[in-house]
Amino acid sequence: xxxxxxxxxxxSGPVWAGEAQPLGDDPxxxxxxxxxxxxxxxxxxxxxxxxxSNAPLAEDLRREVREMIVKDMTDKEIIDFLVxxxxxxxxxxxxxxxxTTLLWVGPFVLLTVGATVLAITLRRRARRVVDAPVTDEEHxxxxxxxxxxxxxx
Amino acid sequence: MIPEIGHFALxxxxxxxxxxxxxxxxxxxxxxxxxxxxxxxxARAQFLLVLIAFCSLGYAFAExxxxxxxxxxxxxxxxxxxxxxxxIWGAHEGSLLLWTFILTLxxxxxxxxxxxxxxxxxxxxxxVMGLVSVGFLLFMLTVSNPFERLIPAAPDGRxxxxxxxxxxxxxxxxxxxxxxxxxxxxxAFAIAxxxxxxxxxxxxxxxxxxxxxxxxxxTVGIAMGSGWAYYELGWGGxxxxxxxxxxxxxxxLAGTALIxxxxxxxxxxxxxxxxxxxxxxxxxxxxxxxFLVRSGVLTSVHAFATDPKRGLFILMFLAVVIGGSLAxxxxxxxxxxxxxxxxxxxxxxxxxxxxxxxxxxxxxxxLGTLYPLFLDALDLGKISVGPPYFDSVFAxxxxxxxxxxxxxxxxxWKKADLPDLARRxxxxxxxxxxxxxxxxxxxxxxxxxxxxGLLLAIWIVTTAVVTxxxxxxxxxxxxxxDRMGAVSxxxxxxxxxxxxxxxxxxxxxxxxxxxxxxxVRMNVGETATIxxxxxxxxxxxxxxxxxxxxxxxxxxxxxDGRDTTILYPEKRRYPVQNQVMTEAAIxxxxxxxxxxxxxxxxxxxxxxxxxxxxxxxxxxxxGCLIMALGGALAISDRRYRLARRKQEPAVAPSTRPARRKxx
Amino acid sequence: xxxxxxxxxxxxxVVGFLGIGLTLNPREIPSPLIGKAAPEFxxxxxxxxxxxxxxxxxxxxxxxxxxxxxxxxxxxTEHPVLMELAESxxxxxxxxxxxxxxxxxxxxxxxxxxxYPVVGVDEAGRVGINYGVYGVPETYVIDKQGVIRxxxxxxxxxxxxxxxxxxxxxxxxxQ
Numbered sequence: 001x002x003x004x005x006x007x008x009x010x011x012s013g014p015v016w017a018g019e020a021q022p023l024g025d026d027p028x029x030x031x032x033x034x035x036x037x038x039x040x041x042x043x044x045x046x047x048x049x050x051x052x053s054n055a056p057l058a059e060d061l062r063r064e065v066r067e068m069i070v071k072d073m074t075d076k077e078i079i080d081f082l083v084x085x086x087x088x089x090x091x092x093x094x095x096x097x098x099x100t101t102l103l104w105v106g107p108f109v110l111l112t113v114g115a116t117v118l119a120i121t122l123r124r125r126a127r128r129v130v131d132a133p134v135t136d137e138e139h140x141x142x143x144x145x146x147x148x149x150x151x152x153x
Numbered sequence: 154m155i156p157e158i159g160h161f162a163l164x165x166x167x168x169x170x171x172x173x174x175x176x177x178x179x180x181x182x183x184x185x186x187x188x189x190x191x192x193x194x195x196a197r198a199q200f201l202l203v204l205i206a207f208c209s210l211g212y213a214f215a216e217x218x219x220x221x222x223x224x225x226x227x228x229x230x231x232x233x234x235x236x237x238x239x240x241i242w243g244a245h246e247g248s249l250l251l252w253t254f255i256l257t258l259x260x261x262x263x264x265x266x267x268x269x270x271x272x273x274x275x276x277x278x279x280x281v282m283g284l285v286s287v288g289f290l291l292f293m294l295t296v297s298n299p300f301e302r303l304i305p306a307a308p309d310g311r312x313x314x315x316x317x318x319x320x321x322x323x324x325x326x327x328x329x330x331x332x333x334x335x336x337x338x339x340x341a342f343a344i345a346x347x348x349x350x351x352x353x354x355x356x357x358x359x360x361x362x363x364x365x366x367x368x369x370x371x372t373v374g375i376a377m378g379s380g381w382a383y384y385e386l387g388w389g390g391x392x393x394x395x396x397x398x399x400x401x402x403x404x405x406l407a408g409t410a411l412i413x414x415x416x417x418x419x420x421x422x423x424x425x426x427x428x429x430x431x432x433x434x435x436x437x438x439x440x441x442x443x444f445l446v447r448s449g450v451l452t453s454v455h456a457f458a459t460d461p462k463r464g465l466f467i468l469m470f471l472a473v474v475i476g477g478s479l480a481x482x483x484x485x486x487x488x489x490x491x492x493x494x495x496x497x498x499x500x501x502x503x504x505x506x507x508x509x510x511x512x513x514x515x516x517x518x519x520l521g522t523l524y525p526l527f528l529d530a531l532d533l534g535k536i537s538v539g540p541p542y543f544d545s546v547f548a549x550x551x552x553x554x555x556x557x558x559x560x561x562x563x564x565x566w567k568k569a570d571l572p573d574l575a576r577r578x579x580x581x582x583x584x585x586x587x588x589x590x591x592x593x594x595x596x597x598x599x600x601x602x603x604x605x606g607l608l609l610a611i612w613i614v615t616t617a618v619v620t621x622x623x624x625x626x627x628x629x630x631x632x633x634x635d636r637m638g639a640v641s642x643x644x645x646x647x648x649x650x651x652x653x654x655x656x657x658x659x660x661x662x663x664x665x666x667x668x669x670x671x672x673v674r675m676n677v678g679e680t681a682t683i684x685x686x687x688x689x690x691x692x693x694x695x696x697x698x699x700x701x702x703x704x705x706x707x708x709x710x711x712x713d714g715r716d717t718t719i720l721y722p723e724k725r726r727y728p729v730q731n732q733v734m735t736e737a738a739i740x741x742x743x744x745x746x747x748x749x750x751x752x753x754x755x756x757x758x759x760x761x762x763x764x765x766x767x768x769x770x771x772x773x774x775x776g777c778l779i780m781a782l783g784g785a786l787a788i789s790d791r792r793y794r795l796a797r798r799k800q801e802p803a804v805a806p807s808t809r810p811a812r813r814k815x816x
Numbered sequence: 817x818x819x820x821x822x823x824x825x826x827x828x829x830v831v832g833f834l835g836i837g838l839t840l841n842p843r844e845i846p847s848p849l850i851g852k853a854a855p856e857f858x859x860x861x862x863x864x865x866x867x868x869x870x871x872x873x874x875x876x877x878x879x880x881x882x883x884x885x886x887x888x889x890x891x892x893t894e895h896p897v898l899m900e901l902a903e904s905x906x907x908x909x910x911x912x913x914x915x916x917x918x919x920x921x922x923x924x925x926x927x928x929x930x931x932y933p934v935v936g937v938d939e940a941g942r943v944g945i946n947y948g949v950y951g952v953p954e955t956y957v958i959d960k961q962g963v964i965r966x967x968x969x970x971x972x973x974x975x976x977x978x979x980x981x982x983x984x985x986x987x988x989x990x991q
């Protein structure tokens with residue numbers, strides 16, 4: 001529990017100041033860092049991106065990523081570096097693999113199934129239903145019910 | 154003594170709830186009106202008892218009674234009174250009390266506005282709500298009692314989480330809960346109708362205003378939560394697709410689908426089975442949200458109270474309530490009639506297509522939120538599903554829904570003609586496409602997403618104009634204002650809510666497309682320029698707040714040499730919890746927000762500073778408020794007040810001749 | 817099947833998963849480094865800054881690598897457990913002083929006792945990143961071939977030591 005409290009303490013602010021940070025010597029590097037960091041998870045936070053977090057580990061990781069960018073490593077190399085150490089957990093965009101197939105295709109399967117079911121239902125319904133809409137008569141009854149319900153009950 | 158009164162009131166409320174949840178439902182089943190008559194007084198008594206409990210807890214907070222464990226855990230003698238009162242819902246036990254209180258408030262409202270309902274229906278509705286209330290009261294009394302004593306009393310409290318010490322936090326949870334819990338009314342209506350087997354147009358008509366009210370509250374609640382995150386978390390984001398946010402968004406999506414589906418059921422008697430399912434779904438998702446937040450199964454930036462024992466209780470409660478109602482649904486729904494026929498291309502068809510899209514979107518959010526849990530439970534590894542995932546699946550699902558939003562209101566009920574629709578919409582389409590293509594170039598930057606966002610927003614507005622024009626042409630009236638008045642309020646409400654969506658989309662599109670930010674190291678006297686505004690840092694000074702100390706920075710903002718404003722961001726330190734909070738300073742505006750937050754102090758009074766220029770960001774929340782206003786306008790429509798109108802002969806039909814034309 | 821039963825079936829599946837979810841700890845993240853060679857490093861030692869600590873020097877031994885810091889409250893919690901384990905002599909615990917001030921770290925060990933034969937210094941937290949450290953304390957079990965076999969996130973407690981660490985160490989020793 002103390003451990004948890006410890007993690008929580010980092011959520012909102014630094015308790016420990018790390019090395020002084022150059023605030024963006026090179027705007028191009030910073031832009032790439034930002035681009036990468038918004039898709040990475042701050043591991044010690046509850047649920048924050050690396051870009052948003054002030055936790056010391058996040059600052060260290062940003063420094064690490066910044067150095068890799070300066071070394072001209074590709075995005076993929078940088079991400080592989082992090083995944084090797086922290087696992088897929090560090091990625092906010094889960095990689096497409098066997099275990100995440102359902103995650104990525106799920107929404108579109110849902111939509112397709114939903115649309116198909118709707119189309120089939122509507123067609124079948126059109127055949128089965130004898131046009132029994134809410135007639136004006138019924139509308140009047142509803143209005144009457146609404147109006148008189150109070151008196152009857 | 155007062156806390157014991159509160160505790161005792163909760164126990165009594167539980168007894169009343171048990172009576173309310175059993176006798177009236179049984180009475181309705183056997184046709185015993187004496188038993189049914191229990192419902193109304195029981196609901197009112199329950200409201201009163203929970204109110205007493207709520208006030209007792211409020212009193213304990215106001216009086217700084219640190220012999221109450223919950224008060225000692227979530228407040229402090231230095232905490233200002235308004236935050237002490239807001240601390241009632243600052244953590245787990247108290248927010249459950251708020252939940253229950255709001256549930257009884259809705260019950261009370263049902264007893265007030267249900268004179269026109271048949272007695273069996275009303276007693277079933279109140280009975281179902283009583284049963285829900287039994288669950289929550291039991292939950293509080295067994296594993297999360299807010300009145301638990303701390304002996305010996307703490308000398309002082311551990312303070313409210315500084316993140317929650319914010320005006321937004323005072324109103325956000327009650328609003329959100331009004332929405333969450335409000336869906337319990339629609340749910341109770343649906344269950345009552347399933348129990349009674351009288352799912353008809355009257356049922357839909359009765360449910361509609363209740364659903365819309367709850368939806369309005371939820372919309373405002375979510376918007377306020379998002380606004381709070383925007384200025385309180387200090388990094389300028391407004392939506393993080395965090396599990397807790399998703400937990401509030403899913404009921405919203407289901408509720409939005411429900412409102413539209415209720416329209417079909419009300420007008421055309423169709424798709425009752427689906428509408429009932431949506432009503433069950435909206436409330437079930439609210440309960441699921443409660444579970445996700447309270448049980449600790451998901452990590453989230455907001456999760457503030459987690460305990461597996463409580464999780465188990467809510468899960469069982471969830472299984473009983475949702476499982477029970479879905480079983481009832483499976484048993485009763487097959488007997489429900491079909492309603493009127495309509496073709497696939499018709500207003501009904503489009504509303505239902507919209508429903509499919511909304512529910513697919515809701516399902517995606519659910520899938521993304523729970524997927525890490527699924528994988529973990531199957532021991533297939535830990536993953537994170539975050540904003541990049543949700544952004545990439547959500548937009549493709551919403552874009553067609555928004556397209557349909559423009560077409561739907563123009564399509565005739567029953568059967569619409571596609572070529573005819575195309576003819577009526579060609580101007581709207583032309584204007585939208587051209588503007589969406591050209592406007593970004595005028596603003597100096599073109600991206601596909603920018604154009605798409607603008608296209609959708611302009612499409613909503615232009616189609617709304619076309620719809621309104623046609624509507625005005627069909628109503629009778631001597632002059633323009635008469636004709637405007639002849640269009641029903643619910644119709645205006647629909648249009649307004651849709652325009653709210655457009656405003657929201659403009660906000661999102663513009664802020665994503667044009668926001669600029671800059672992380673700078675600022676020495677005293679230095680300036681930084683962003684979005685055409687120049688920020689001069691005039692140093693920080695130490696400030697002492699009621700329960701914190703802060704470094705407050707001063708930034709003079711100017712544009713083209715003319716002063717715009719002075720901003721005072723703070724870095725606060727709350728000693729009791731030893732937390733540092735970044736209090737951003739914002740200059741809001743219709744067309745842009747200027748946002749400054751202090752990072753870290755550097756040498757010689759210099760600070761690292763984050764500056765943002767956020768164009769149109771306030772349109773995001775403005776859009777949500779307009780949506781909610783639209784909902785409110787729709788509820789004020791006369792046909793929902795028909796019963797009262799008829800009982801008041803003073804309002805003769807002849808005084809409002811034009812209104813009668815369009816219902 | 818009755819199509820009206822579909823919502824109920826989906827719900828039952830979801831509840832099943834949520835139930836399992838209650839038994840899991842979302843903050844417990846398995847390390848991808850388990851079964852892989854412990855990342856190399858060569859860090860200065862805390863007591864003798866001229867000397868270094870490196871996993872290469874420990875080949876052929878089963879050992880624990882414990883990341884800690886004087887500013888970390890969890891480290892204080894697990895400290896008695898480490899002391900007891902060190903005294904039992906069953907497995908050597910090498911320390912890695914993570915993002916700390918030297919004098920404070922020395923004072924801390926002075927005050928509470930030193931369970932480590934050697935403490936390395938990771939001032940910038942780079943070794944931590946290579947080992948996938950989330951925060952201190954974290955403890956790794958490394959076998960004779962220099963492969964990581966187990967990772968403890970958060971403080972060690974007597975139960976984990978008795979039920980997980982020691983049996984694993986014994987098994988690795990006998991290999």
